[in-house]
Amino acid sequence: MRVEEQRFWFSTAESTLLPWALAAAHWSGLDVHVQEADVGPVQVQGKKSVEVMVDLFGESIRDIRHYWLKRYQLDGMDVVVSKTGFTNVGGFEIYLEKASQHADRLWETVYEAGQQHGMRVTGPVHINRMEAGILSYDADMTLDTNPFEVAFHYPWLEREIDQETPFIGQPALQQIRDQGVDRKLVGVEIAGEPLGSYTDGSMPEAFPVHYNAQQVGLVSSACYSPRLEKNIGFAMVPTELADNGTTIQVETRHGRESATVVDKPFLT
Structure with missing residues (x-):
């Protein structure tokens, strides 16, 4: 994700990504700074994900195109919302900056917003x-x-x-x-x-x-x-x-x- 003009995030479950990025920067001779970001993601997926996200961030969430992103503030927390996910039914990912400080609060805020829509907690839906x-x-x-x-x-x-x-x-x-x-x-x-x-x-x-x-x-x-x-x-x-x-x-x-x-x- 290109979060700024010269700042990129690579988000993956693969634990070897950081050493790969460091090696790629070194051997390519690139003038870049690589570090693991203090960022925590949570996914909101499924047919009712848009309604949940509108409740959290407002109607502008509907304008985010697939694989695009937008910055928001949620209850004083800086987040990046991308229209991405590991399913075929549509959904979003919320990336929280300063996650080490605010991760619990983000989780509770999203979970509370989802209750009126029947939200349930699960891992990736492989089906x-x-x-x-x-x-x-x-x-x-x-x-x-x-x-x-x-x-x-x-x-x-x-x-x-x-x-x-x-x-x-x-x-x-x-x-x-x-x-x-x-x-x-x-x-x-x-x-x-x-x-x-x-x-x-x-x-x-x-x-x-x-x-x-x-x-x-x-x-x-x-x-x-x-x-x-x-x-x-x-x-x-x-x-x-x-x-x-x-x-x-x-x-x-x-x-x-x-x-x-x-x-x-x-x-x-």
Whole structure:
């Protein structure tokens, strides 16, 4: 997030971000100052998130475009509100400055405002993010994957890879593009009993994928979608098995089940 002309925040759950940023600044020779900000985020997500945020910040909250941000003061606290989140139903993130002093007060203020709208406290709703095709780092994408394996609707990848301004990883991505990849992350619909919500202990590890009696890949995330009334997930498979309609076998907690390769996202 570009919070000022020459001030940026990188917000992620990945704990190695700070050393990565320090290393990137050092080896790039950039004249920048990198530090962990005293900032605490809280998300307000879901179909009623706009109403909650209007109660907190006023009607101007409706004008924030997706992936844009705006500064506010809330009960004397300086916050940055961005229209972002880990779901496909819309929502916001509130970033509190001086979080070490005011985090409890922000939490209580947001929670109180949400009660008339039926707000509940939860972690990331993985069912929503899977339905929307949103990938989770350390599950669907890791240090062992690359964008050409996991990306499926990013036209900028091909368009920007040869840009004149260099960026970290550019030569490697150009090499991968030229050589091609031998596996792809695809959407799958999995038969059998409902798989659960992913964070309820139903999927402690990836599910093995089999084809012709051999393990050929892994389902990295899977859940039961109540809206679709079926099990859905993401599977890393060889490119020859990545076409829609391909039938594979997935070893779930209920046993080996048939699965079909389909388009993702599952819902838009």
